[in-house]
Amino acid sequence: MPAACHFVTFRLVDIIPKFVRDQLKVRRHDLLAQAPPDPISPSAHREQIHKTIFVEYEAFLDKQDSGVQWLKDARIASLVRSSLHFLHGKKYFLFAYCIMPNHVHALFQPLAGLETRSGEMVIGESEDARSPLSSIMHSLKSYTAHEANKLLHRKGQFWQHESYDHWVRDAAELERIVHYINANPVRALLVDDPVNWFWGSAHERYLLDGERSGWLRLRD
Numbered sequence: 157m158p159a160a161c162h163f164v165t166f167r168l169v170d171i172i173p174k175f176v177r178d179q180l181k182v183r184r185h186d187l188l189a190q191a192p193p194d195p196i197s198p199s200a201h202r203e204q205i206h207k208t209i210f211v212e213y214e215a216f217l218d219k220q221d222s223g224v225q226w227l228k229d230a231r232i233a234s235l236v237r238s239s240l241h242f243l244h245g246k247k248y249f250l251f252a253y254c255i256m257p258n259h260v261h262a263l264f265q266p267l268a269g270l271e272t273r274s275g276e277m278v279i280g281e282s283e284d285a286r287s288p289l290s291s292i293m294h295s296l297k298s299y300t301a302h303e304a305n306k307l308l309h310r311k312g313q314f315w316q317h318e319s320y321d322h323w324v325r326d327a328a329e330l331e332r333i334v335h336y337i338n339a340n341p342v343r344a345l346l347v348d349d350p351v352n353w354f355w356g357s358a359h360e361r362y363l364l365d366g367e368r369s370g371w372l373r374l375r376d
Contacts, residue, residue: 161251161324162266162289163333165210166297167217167259168224169313176216177281184209203325210320213281217259218344225257226314232304233355236260239300247292252334252370255355256344261337263324266292281318293319338370 184205192201226232233255240262244250248264266289284293301314324330334357341353350358351368358370365373 160265161263161330163261163263163322163324163337164289164293165214165259165261165320166293167316168226169316171224171258171316172213172216180209180213183212206322210322213320214340217256218340226304226308227255227260227355228257229308231307235303235307236300237355239296243292243295247295250372251330252337252357252372254337254340254353254357256340256346261340262296263330263333263337264292281316281320283318285317287319287321289319289321334370 187205187208188202192198196204227236236255237253240250240253240260244264246267248266250262250264252261252263254261284290284297287293297315304314305311322333324333338350338353338356338358341347341356342350347353350356350370351362353359356370357372358368361367361370361372
């Protein structure tokens with residue numbers, strides 16, 4: 157059976173202050189403590205909470221128009237994009253991506269046998285070392301952090317150690333997530349059309365063949 161598709165969001169270090177992270181944790185705890193309303197199953201209830209917390213997390217990231225925005229530097233964004241493509245066909249199949257000023261979205265299917273997902277869904281960010289995608293995230297983050305620090309003439313942590321991972325459950329959700337990823341620059345008021353955001357799969361695909369879906373064309 158092929159590995160599940162994963163929607164992963166990772167961000168620059170210290171973009172979200174501790175007090176905001178703590179607020180999201182409390183909100184998550186309070187929502188989980190509520191009984192699922194009929195006729196929603198416990199698993200569907202957890203899924204809804206996962207999406208609610210992620211939307212609030214994402215909204216905070218998109219509001220940060222000051223502070224650390226290293227990914228606005230074309231050299232750094234290009235480095236991250238190249239790394240996402242480099243692992244395509246080696247560790248995963250890349251379906252869509254978007255590189256925002258302070259965070260990155262990527263939707264991919266790990267190669268069969270490398271990564272799988274089992275057990276209960278984790279709601280919120282989780283440490284990369286504990287993630288079922290740990291080898292992929294290590295490959296993406298370690299190389300880009302090292303090279304980006306050289307370009308920026310800095311030292312120290314570049315990415316937050318935690319990432320937000322969502323296991324995609326069906327084809328309909330996969331389609332919704334591709335749209336969500338590509339619409340991020342529009343929601344953040346950076347462009348008026350996803351194809352105009354240079355650092356995203358919508359732009360890349362549009363340049364390739366005029367297709368506006370935002371899906372990348374996979375290699376044969």
